[in-house]
Amino acid sequence: MISKTLWGNIIKDFQKRRYRNIIQRDVHYPLDIPLDRAVVLSGPRRSGKTYLMYMGIKELLARKEDKNSILYVNFEDSRLVGAVSQDLNTLLEVFFEIYPGRNEKTWLFLDEIQVIPDWERFVRTLVDMENVNVFVTGSSSKLMSKEIATSMRGRSLTYNVYPxxxxxxxxxxxxxxxxxxxxxxxxxxxxxxxxxxxxxxxxxxxxxxxxxxxxxxxxxxxxxxxxxxxxxxxxxxxxxxxxxxxxxxxxxxxxxxxxxxxxxxxxxxxxxxxxxxxxxxxxxxxxxxLKSFSYSYKKIESSISKIYLVDNGLLSLQGIRDYGRLIENIVFIELKRRSKGDLFYYKSTYGREIDFIIKEGKKVSELIQVCYMLDDFVTKEREIKALLQGSEELQCDNLLIITWDYEAVEIVSGKNVRYVSLCKWLLDY
Incomplete structure (x- = not known):
């Protein structure tokens, strides 16, 4: 059991924290939640979930919210080893005792809370309370962060955090x-x-x-x-x-x-x-x-998967120096980050492969090829033929080729093919 004195120390330690030199991320999550749900920041270890919490706290302070109405706890703090579910109720009790005159609204940032047994019940109780906003992260050995939403039984809004x-x-x-x-x-x-x-x-x-x-x-x-x-x-x-x-x-x-x-x-x-x-x-x-696209669910599930990693550094760690593969991996992760729709690769009737297709609802909205260099006719023709055949079969005219530095718009067989440099595409410029 964690004593009330220790909880008081942890709460006071948070109050003294300063939030300097925090890099502004492009992941935005609501700080005022209109629904009875917790915000879940989900992603791989060391991708910056904790700093996204700090970013939220800094934003609250910038808009002049009372710091006494904000609480951050890192449940992997060594002082909390052995904490049990009852300790969570004690934490809340001590927080309200220390700051009885705080503003009506409260923001609770619970980092790695899943190390505490039966934490879900506590968080579900919090989201039922009026004017309480709850934020949760997790990627510990007790529970994968991806599973937190499941544990919350639909009482959460999940935001994926990538490197x-x-x-x-x-x-x-x-x-x-x-x-x-x-x-x-x-x-x-x-x-x-x-x-x-x-x-x-x-x-x-x-x-x-x-x-x-x-x-x-x-x-x-x-x-x-x-x-x-x-x-x-x-x-x-x-x-x-x-x-x-x-x-x-x-x-x-x-x-x-x-x-x-x-x-x-x-x-x-x-x-x-x-x-x-x-x-x-x-x-x-x-x-x-990444599965191959088909209008048949069975064919999708039985297709051979292409493999992508969450970060290019993991490929380099394996000694992989193939720029084509490295760039393709970056494009995949960026597409996941943008999450415009369902993502697949595609093999045409004649076996020509398209690196990525984006499906929004029932419609295929974009076909994307990734090619490091288009410095020879054979390579360029291969990429274009795959796009044109895919365009015909999937009824999609939004055709894009991402290269290292080539940029143009060409009309081929009556269709516009856009070439965009990797740099501009990543920056959505």
């Missing part, structure tokens, strides 16, 4: 992309883009570039050992790591084929175990499978 976008990387470096830039300014931005393509956008790797590999290795280790091995009591750690390594080094991945490979090498593991492991990786936001 920095390229626009946020420029903000962190105090750089701004404008229509007219000097050669020196443009050179600096392109250097940032090259770093982003190679090292990714986890906030710590952006701010401490020289330690990028050490930071990312630690994130993977913590995710594997705390979020997966400890939580699910995985015994075959060697197989788990072998499986993850195989996924990291694959552009397409078939669990069935990998199972047959393991069997041929004398490994003893069931196919169901591999499917279970893959689900763990997906739930922890490391791996994103």
């Amino acid at each position: 920095f976008s390229f626009a946020e990387v420029l903000k962190a470096g105090k750089l701004e992309y404008e229509e007219y830039l000097s050669l020196a300014q443009m050179g600096e931005i392109i250097q940032k883009l090259e770093d982003y393509v190679r090292y990714g956008g986890f906030p710590e790797t952006v701010l401490y570039r020289e330690e990028w590999d050490r930071i990312l290795s630690e994130i993977i280790d913590v995710t594997i050992f705390r979020d997966i091995v400890e939580r699910y009591d995985v015994k075959n750690i060697k197989m788990l790591k072998l499986f993850l390594n195989a996924i990291f080094n694959s552009k397409e991945f078939s669990i069935h084929k990998f199972y047959n490979f393991l069997k041929s090498q004398g490994y003893k593991v069931s196919k169901n175990t591999l499917y279970t492991y893959f689900g763990y990786f997906e739930d922890s936001f490391i791996v994103f499978p």
Whole structure:
């Protein structure tokens, strides 16, 4: 049990906190919630969920809200080890005792609250209270952050938090992309883009570039050992790591084929175990499978998945230097971040592949190819033919090719094909 005195100390510690040097993220969530729901900030470890809470608190203070009406608690604080559900009620009791004259509205930021058993009941009680706004994050070994919304039984609004976008990387470096830039300014931005393509956008790797590999290795280790091995009591750690390594080094991945490979090498593991492991990786936001589009649900589910990772630094950590793959991975994560609709890849009747298609409702709204360089006729013709065939089959004329630096609009077979540089597309310029 946590004493009232200790809760008082923690509450007072928060009151003394200063919120300087917080990089403004492009993730926006409501601070005044009109519904009886908690806001859930969901995403991989170290993607900046805690700092998004700080950003919200800073915004409340900027609009002159009473700080005595705001509470932030990090439940991974070492002083709270062993806390139980009853302690949450004590926290609230002490907070209201210390600040009885606070404003009517209250904002509660509960960071990693899922380390406390039966936390869901407490949070659901809070959202039922009048004028109480509740914000929750989580990615600990007790509960994957993706599952918090499920635990809340529909009483939450979820906002996904990914590593920095390229626009946020420029903000962190105090750089701004404008229509007219000097050669020196443009050179600096392109250097940032090259770093982003190679090292990714986890906030710590952006701010401490020289330690990028050490930071990312630690994130993977913590995710594997705390979020997966400890939580699910995985015994075959060697197989788990072998499986993850195989996924990291694959552009397409078939669990069935990998199972047959393991069997041929004398490994003893069931196919169901591999499917279970893959689900763990997906739930922890490391791996994103992308299915091939079809108007048949069965065909979608049975299609071989293309594999994307949450951050390009994880690809570089594996020694992958293929710029085509690196850029395609960045485009995928940016599309996930923008979440305009359902995302698929597509193979035409003649087997020509389109990297990404966006489906909004029942309609395919955009076809996207990603190509590092279009410096030869064969490559350009391949990309265009795939788009044109996809356009015909999917009834979509919004055709885009993202390249490193080529920009144009060309009319091909009566259709407009837009070419946009990666830099401008990432900045939505």
